Amino acid sequence: MSSEPSLAGVGPFGGTSLAEVGARLRNREISAEELTEQALASAHLHNPSLNCFVTIDDEGALRAARQADRELEAGLDRGPLHGMPVGVKDMIATSGLRTTMGSRHFSDHVPVIDADVVTSLRQSGAVVLGKTQTHEFAYGPTSDRAATGPARNPHDTQRMTGGSSGGSGAAVAAGIVPVALGTDTGGSARVPAALCGTVGMRPTQGALPSRGAFPLSPTMDVVGPLAGSVADLAASWWALSAGSDLAGARLPRWKEWAARPPVEVAAVRIASVDSALTQRAGQRSRAAAGLALNALGQSGAASRVVGLPEIDQSARLYGLIQSGEAYAIHAQRVSEHPELFEPEVLERLTAASEVSGWEYVRALEERLKLRASVLERLTTTDILVMPTVPIEAPLVDQRELSGEGEWSGVREALLSMTLPWSLLGFPALSVPVPSTDSHLPDSVQLIAKPGQERLLMDVAAALESQLRAG
Amino acid sequence: MSSEPSLAGVGPFGGTSLAEVGARLRNREISAEELTEQALASAHLHNPSLNCFVTIDDEGALRAARQADRELEAGLDRGPLHGMPVGVKDMIATSGLRTTMGSRHFSDHVPVIDADVVTSLRQSGAVVLGKTQTHEFAYGPTSDRAATGPARNPHDTQRMTGGSSGGSGAAVAAGIVPVALGTDTGGSARVPAALCGTVGMRPTQGALPSRGAFPLSPTMDVVGPLAGSVADLAASWWALSAGSDLAGARLPRWKEWAARPPVEVAAVRIASVDSALTQRAGQRSRAAAGLALNALGQSGAASRVVGLPEIDQSARLYGLIQSGEAYAIHAQRVSEHPELFEPEVLERLTAASEVSGWEYVRALEERLKLRASVLERLTTTDILVMPTVPIEAPLVDQRELSGEGEWSGVREALLSMTLPWSLLGFPALSVPVPSTDSHLPDSVQLIAKPGQERLLMDVAAALESQLRAG
CATH class of the missing domain: 3.90.1300.10 (Amidase signature (AS) domain)
Structure with missing residues (x-):
């Protein structure tokens, strides 16, 4: 291309x-x-x-x-x-x-x-x-x-x-x-x-x-x-x-x-995320996450794999909660001046209006349970590593995807790996990873437990430094 | 009868x-x-x-x-x-x-x-x-x-x-x-x-x-x-x-x-509630509230009238919030064993399922605003007085009402005066008031600000004592 x-x-x-x-x-x-x-x-x-x-x-x-x-x-x-x-x-x-x-x-x-x-x-x-x-x-x-x-x-x-x-x-x-x-x-x-x-x-x-x-x-x-x-x-x-x-x-x-001296990476318990969701990430995205884990290993961090089947439910709950809240914000604009919206945005808002009150309430409850469950699994883990996105940058206006991951489209794919941490309220960041076979950037997502932005950035800095040195 | x-x-x-x-x-x-x-x-x-x-x-x-x-x-x-x-x-x-x-x-x-x-x-x-x-x-x-x-x-x-x-x-x-x-x-x-x-x-x-x-x-x-x-x-x-x-x-x-000695009623700032809602209470209910105010006056309390137009919106917000939450609790039972519900309860649940997520979200926001607004109006008021119910006890199975108040039916009337304090989370109690012209009890509702149960009961005790003496 x-x-x-x-x-x-x-x-x-x-x-x-x-x-x-x-x-x-x-x-x-x-x-x-x-x-x-x-x-x-x-x-x-x-x-x-x-x-x-x-x-x-x-x-x-x-x-x-x-x-x-x-x-x-x-x-x-x-x-x-x-x-x-x-x-x-x-x-x-x-x-x-x-x-x-x-x-x-x-x-x-x-x-x-x-x-x-x-x-x-x-x-x-x-x-x-x-x-x-x-x-x-x-x-x-x-x-x-x-x-x-x-x-x-x-x-x-x-x-x-x-x-x-x-x-x-x-x-x-x-x-x-x-x-x-x-x-x-x-x-x-x-x-x-x-x-x-x-x-x-x-x-x-x-x-x-x-x-x-x-x-x-x-x-x-x-x-x-x-x-x-x-x-x-x-x-x-x-x-x-x-x-x-x-x-x-x-x-x-x-x-x-x-x-304040940065946290010693060797003392940080790092894990890569395993779930049906992360397995849907494309080859390049998974390779970038692997490269990051290796680099962190070279910085002295031992890493293991944490299974997080919970996050496979994230997209459904995220959709219900976001829909109820987003339409509550835009209902009046939709009713008074629908013509001012971008058609695709208006279409999404209209779909969002159809989520039921009881589904929203249930999703809030399920979110709390999911959060408790994920926190429980992370008792001995400080930092999670997984792709930020499962695909490379699509073309402007592109909506369809073929092949790996079986995403319903570009939108679903792009948000799939980030929204679990939105739903759960955890801090997370994306760091570039050197791309060897493309003019487009690769990246990896690091996730920490609530309140641990500083740790997250310390680990990201160590990763970045190792990647630049490597 | x-x-x-x-x-x-x-x-x-x-x-x-x-x-x-x-x-x-x-x-x-x-x-x-x-x-x-x-x-x-x-x-x-x-x-x-x-x-x-x-x-x-x-x-x-x-x-x-x-x-x-x-x-x-x-x-x-x-x-x-x-x-x-x-x-x-x-x-x-x-x-x-x-x-x-x-x-x-x-x-x-x-x-x-x-x-x-x-x-x-x-x-x-x-x-x-x-x-x-x-x-x-x-x-x-x-x-x-x-x-x-x-x-x-x-x-x-x-x-x-x-x-x-x-x-x-x-x-x-x-x-x-x-x-x-x-x-x-x-x-x-x-x-x-x-x-x-x-x-x-x-x-x-x-x-x-x-x-x-x-x-x-x-x-x-x-x-x-x-x-x-x-x-x-x-x-x-x-x-x-x-x-x-x-x-x-x-x-x-x-x-x-x-x-602990009870609060001196003379030191308590009491107000009767005025709103379109309370004006819909029947003659007997309003007379009972008036009797209670008089009795509290004889106990030394000066009372005034507080206008609370906010509570006229309570029923709408209460309905939206309760519907979303109630159906979230019963959705699975409705889908698996609808036949086990009382038909009227099932019908109400089905109606509740139709509230939208965004309406629920908006109602939660409006509730917060309403609460702040009511608390603001009560800056110099400790206890509110209004009817508990606007009608006398209907017959078992009765659903329709005629005459005073123009209620849509028994259910709406019975909850109309109590649900504002449910919506807002305030403590409230109902005390009997002597009924002179009926075999059925009369009553009055006292309301306090959050956390003031003891004050509420002290004032209720003074009222009860005055009513028994009177």
């Missing part, structure tokens, strides 16, 4: 890191304003190909960058995101900056508040470069149904980014920004991370504040960052999770946080 | 109190065994007329009574329920004693455990006399749809008891037992209390353990006691709410609890 030239890493943050750029910033080799100008230029240059931004905020970004420069000049250092351009998914409110939810329903919507997570980023000195594309209302893992059209994969612009945080995945993978916010209900941060070759994390359910993030399925919605490396993801996680304590947060506090 | 002779107060506990009987027990004027024999004889004598017991446990009750006698002999006094016969609604599990849920589905069901609330009663020395009739699966406020037939009102056996704890209402009103457990989802403890002329309380949502009580709508289900007087209700509340601390509970601990 022919492919477009790759746009991966073409932007100012391609092949570098927050730490490297931060050092240049603090050495005065470059200013935040210059960095932002480079990022803006890259965004304008590549957006026609990638469609990763819905809105590029030249004026606001430059204003924030100049403020960051003045602060550094005055000795005020807000930490690793200080002066760094970031993308914010267009499901997340930004004060004074249009926020469309990827939908014609909100084409002209300008929030009067920042979402709490945006406040956290700004308190950490980040510069909001613009709003990244999202599948309409985040209701789909393909990012090719949105008022402003499909996002495109930097590795091959004929391919989809995955979604729903497709714009964030593409903007980070292209190196336009080092970090972008996504949201993750069934896999909306991890799936585009996997397909675009970035790191992407779903935090523990409830770990980050949800105010200002437009809901899809509130019992499973979380905000999650995407970044070019695990270290950059960790820096953004610090900025997001320091939360309201951040009022007084400055470089010394970041240094204190970052100074 | 002709009426049957009244069976109110005909049993050994008619016209007396736990305190009086307890004094005779401790003076050795009577033994627990003799008391239980009297109660058993009365139960057997009147059950053909009242149908208030599904199962009378002669053997188990006498065994427990003799144990209570031995303990008293040995100086072990478990407090006000020691040696006292009690009824337990047949929705609540009793170890080794058949528990039918009022349904042919459970005709031969013998639990292997006691419900936690039954454990609490036994730890307080109570003697379980038998299992009281319930509307099938507690799914109806009329107690005339059950595998063993309708419960009948002791004041007029042509009349219904109200429900679903109809057997408990009738057994207490007849004086067969001083106290009986009910459950209350929409009004199942308060409605039969009102129609039968007893006291009945719905505690705060979650205040008592639910293990072993068969569910109807878990976010609104509570266990609630019925008793012949507020003092007897308070004693049973102590026994139930002392919970697991009760392992070491003995008479001194009860005395300590009971020694």
Whole structure:
């Protein structure tokens, strides 16, 4: 199959890191304003190909960058995101900056508040470069149904980014920004991370504040960052999770946080997941997970296999719960202005309206039991390893799949491996794995128990480092 | 209309109190065994007329009574329920004693455990006399749809008891037992209390353990006691709410609890409820509430009127939530053995299955808002006063109503005044009010804010005392 030239890493943050750029910033080799100008230029240059931004905020970004420069000049250092351009998914409110939810329903919507997570980023000195594309209302893992059209994969612009945080995945993978916010209900941060070759994390359910993030399925919605490396993801996680304590947060506090030595991987109990579900993953996906397990083994981790038949039921429960909750959010819009929805999204909402109250109630009960059962099986396991996605990035607009896995279609396949951890509320992240036989990225998903984001990132960092060394 | 002779107060506990009987027990004027024999004889004598017991446990009750006698002999006094016969609604599990849920589905069901609330009663020395009739699966406020037939009102056996704890209402009103457990989802403890002329309380949502009580709508289900007087209700509340601390509970601990002086009614801020809903109550019901307000005024309480338009929406939200939850519990039974249900219960379940997931989700959200709004209106109010029921006890099997209130039927009317407090999770109780122009009881409902059962009972005791004096 022919492919477009790759746009991966073409932007100012391609092949570098927050730490490297931060050092240049603090050495005065470059200013935040210059960095932002480079990022803006890259965004304008590549957006026609990638469609990763819905809105590029030249004026606001430059204003924030100049403020960051003045602060550094005055000795005020807000930490690793200080002066760094970031993308914010267009499901997340930004004060004074249009926020469309990827939908014609909100084409002209300008929030009067920042979402709490945006406040956290700004308190950490980040510069909001613009709003990244999202599948309409985040209701789909393909990012090719949105008022402003499909996002495109930097590795091959004929391919989809995955979604729903497709714009964030593409903007980070292209190196336009080092970090972008996504949201993750069934896999909306991890799936585009996997397909675009970035790191992407779903935090523990409830770990980050949800105010200002437009809901899809509130019992499973979380905000999650995407970044070019695990270290950059960790820096953004610090900025997001320091939360309201951040009022007084400055470089010394970041240094204190970052100074904690990482967990020794040899002391971490790692297991690969075995279930009918994981056996449906394609050959490439399973090979990537195997490569990751080997690399972790080389880092000193012994791993075993944990059977988790429970997660085979996840998709059914996820569908019932998400349907009831999503239609509750959109019922009025469906009844008053159905014509403003993307037809596929409207069709899915209509189907969602048909889930019964009692099925929803039962699914909530079953979820609790499933969670208890999985936690029980993980008594002596800290980190699980399995594919993030079972297939490589499909073409934009592709819906059918043939062959391996017998998926009903692209949507089912893309969410299949991520949604169990959404349903159960566990933190999980996707890390790129070197791809040897394709121009498209490979990836692996690591999963931890609730509250263990730091452990998850430590293990991911060890894996990333081993993979780069290998 | 002709009426049957009244069976109110005909049993050994008619016209007396736990305190009086307890004094005779401790003076050795009577033994627990003799008391239980009297109660058993009365139960057997009147059950053909009242149908208030599904199962009378002669053997188990006498065994427990003799144990209570031995303990008293040995100086072990478990407090006000020691040696006292009690009824337990047949929705609540009793170890080794058949528990039918009022349904042919459970005709031969013998639990292997006691419900936690039954454990609490036994730890307080109570003697379980038998299992009281319930509307099938507690799914109806009329107690005339059950595998063993309708419960009948002791004041007029042509009349219904109200429900679903109809057997408990009738057994207490007849004086067969001083106290009986009910459950209350929409009004199942308060409605039969009102129609039968007893006291009945719905505690705060979650205040008592639910293990072993068969569910109807878990976010609104509570266990609630019925008793012949507020003092007897308070004693049973102590026994139930002392919970697991009760392992070491003995008479001194009860005395300590009971020694706390009651709240001064003059210091309590009382309000009558005004809303479109309460205006639909019939003349007699409104007169009874007015009488109660006057009596409280004579006890020193100033009262005002609080407008609560919010509660007019309660029935709709209650219906959506209860439907989704109830069908989730019964779906499998409906599909496998529909023929075992009472036809009316099956019909209601079938209707309940049609509530959508999104409507259920929305109703949960609206409930939270309604609750916040009502709590806000009650900032300077401690106790609300309104009717428990808007009509007098209908005939057994009656479904239609004419005239006042324009209710769709008996079921809607009976639950209309109690279900708002179920929906919101507030504690509420029903107290009898003297009826001057009828052989049927009148009543009033008092409502407190969450956690304020003690205040609620103090005000109810003052009211009861004033009404008896007046």
